[in-house]
Amino acid sequence: MKRFLKISLVSVLCIAALLAVGITLTIGWRPILGPRSRPLTNRVFERTPERWARGKYIVENEAACADCHSPHEWTKHDAPIPLGMEGAGQDFASLKGLPGTVVAPNLTPDPETGTGTWSDDALARAIREGIGHDGRALFPMMPYEGYRHLPDEDLASIIVFLRSLPPVRNPLPKTAIIFPLKYLMRSTPEPITDPVPPPDISDPVKRGVFLVTISGCRDCHTPVDHGNPIPNMDMSGGQIFEGPWGRVVSANLTPDPSGIPYYNEILFLQAIRTGYVGQRPLNQIMPWRHYGGMTDEDLKAIFAYLKTLKPVHNLAG
Ligand code: HEC
Ligand code: HEC
Numbered sequence: 001m002k003r004f005l006k007i008s009l010v011s012v013l014c015i016a017a018l019l020a021v022g023i024t025l026t027i028g029w030r031p032i033l034g035p036r037s038r039p040l041t042n043r044v045f046e047r048t049p050e051r052w053a054r055g056k057y058i059v060e061n062e063a064a065c066a067d068c069h070s071p072h073e074w075t076k077h078d079a080p081i082p083l084g085m086e087g088a089g090q091d092f093a094s095l096k097g098l099p100g101t102v103v104a105p106n107l108t109p110d111p112e113t114g115t116g117t118w119s120d121d122a123l124a125r126a127i128r129e130g131i132g133h134d135g136r137a138l139f140p141m142m143p144y145e146g147y148r149h150l151p152d153e154d155l156a157s158i159i160v161f162l163r164s165l166p167p168v169r170n171p172l173p174k175t176a177i178i179f180p181l182k183y184l185m186r187s188t189p190e191p192i193t194d195p196v197p198p199p200d201i202s203d204p205v206k207r208g209v210f211l212v213t214i215s216g217c218r219d220c221h222t223p224v225d226h227g228n229p230i231p232n233m234d235m236s237g238g239q240i241f242e243g244p245w246g247r248v249v250s251a252n253l254t255p256d257p258s259g260i261p262y263y264n265e266i267l268f269l270q271a272i273r274t275g276y277v278g279q280r281p282l283n284q285i286m287p288w289r290h291y292g293g294m295t296d297e298d299l300k301a302i303f304a305y306l307k308t309l310k311p312v313h314n315l316a317g
Contacts, residue, residue, distance in 0.1 A: 031183035035137035037129065038191040040121045045156040047163070055161025058154060059087075062298065063147070063214050064290035065158070068104040072284075074244040077275060079284035088114075088168040092141075096242040099227075100178040102139060110167040123159050128196075130189035137186040139177050140227075143216045145188065150214060151198045181227075201301075208305025211298055215291065220250045223314070235309050237316030241285045248283040249316050256311035268303045269296065 023029060030036065045051070059065045071090050072079040089106035092098055106114040115123060115133075122133040130137060130144035138144060150158075177185065201207035212218065222229045223238035236259065237252035252259035263271075271277045273292040275284075282288050291299070 027184060028187050030187040031180075033186075035131060035186040035189040036191055037131040037135065037189060038125070038193060040119060040125060042119065042121065043124075044120050045124075045159050047160050051153075051157040051160040052164060054154065055157035055159070057293075058150075058158050058214075059161050061290055061293040062211060063143075063158075063216070064287045065107070067287040067290050068142075069107050074284065077281055077284055078289050079245065084166065085168060085170070087162065087165045088170040089172045091172055094243045097240070098141075099181050101173055101176040102141060103172050103175050104142070106168065106170050106172060107162050108165040108168045108170075109163055110169050113169050113171045114167060115162065116167060120159050120163075123162065124155055125191075127158065128155060129191050131191075137189050139175055139185060140188050141219075143219055146213050146216060146219070148190070148192065149196070149199065149210065151196050153198065155196075204301040204304040205308055207298070207301035208303070211294075211302050212305055215302075217253070217302075220286075221253050223316075233312055233314060235306075236312035236314035238314055241283075243285070245283055245285045248285055250286075252312065252314050252316045253306055254309045254312045254314075255307060256313050258313050258315045259311065260306075261311075263303070263306075265300055265303050268306075269299050272299055 023032070066081065066086055069089055070081040070086050071088065072081055074094070087107040090104045092102040092104070095102075108114040109116045111117055118133040125131050126133060126138060126142075126144070128144060128147050128150055130140065130142070132138050176182075199206075199210040201210055218229070218235060220239055220241075221235045221237055223233050223236060224230065235253045236256070237250045239250045241248050241250070255261045267277065271282060272288050272294075275282045275288045275292070294302075
């Protein structure tokens, strides 16, 4: 009897150990333990006119937060945001292929349906570290993995600008991601505990690397398999976007013949500023109207970086 007990105890321990190794090697522990996160602080970002202006530029142009976080008239070529609704949130119900209900929340300071009661640090942690004000892991369509690289001063600027938006009462459903993704995505958030210094933007290509990271070009222009970027296909297009704007495929932005080898700086700036490549209209799901408000220096830097991309053959579109 004693011996039997000993054997079963050993087997249970062996199974537990195997299971532990299995979990460690496959999905990791986060889906079970919950996301990595840090406690909130009571820091408050000082409201200055410089920060407000920089924040507006990031939210409306460089990072185009306003594209996802506002409703749009999606059937029009410039997909305008209805008057007074900037930052009031958007339900992605009409974008096909999402794993559940996905809602970019109302970022205006409305106390009931917006961010009025959230602290500055709750916003900061959500934006760069992927933890919502309520402590849950955010669905990484919110590009917090790229925003990790936002320097501290840019983060402060974004929050100062968001706080200045007129509060809009706009009740929306809550994001509800399907099983098992809602557990798996808990592995994505990563706390930031050290200062994030300004990026190296000493030449146009380096500046372009930073801008492309925070403007999320890659999120739409790199083909994905179950939401993960396909290796060696960086920026070669092929993602499908279907909704009220029609059915479009993102373009190959590499200098390969199947990409945009024929682009020059003038054509690129024109396309992003006007939403037309020569006579051909660019679909409104491509956020050109937001990026179009970027400075010449920023747009030229993005183009300089695109020219350095490895050519990838991919007949997208
Ligand atoms: C590609 C679309 C997209 C872009 C661009 C985007 N967001 Fe989001 N954001 C989302 C979605 C979707 C969610 C909801 C995720 C969830 O509920 O799991 C979200 C969530 C958030 C939250 C979390 C709210 C909470 O519950 O605590 C904040 C804050 C936020 N975004 C701010 C920003 C800011 C600031 C920017 C620009 C720097 C930005 N977002 C850009 C889609 C986007
Ligand atoms: C929300 C997804 C999305 C994001 C973000 C996005 N794009 Fe696009 N982009 C598209 C789609 C879809 C098309 C194809 C549009 C069409 O066929 O009309 C496109 C087309 C383009 C084109 C036109 C190529 C051609 O066929 O001539 C250029 C240039 C471009 N994008 C550059 C960028 C850059 C640079 C960024 C980042 C600053 C970016 N895009 C971010 C979805 C996106």
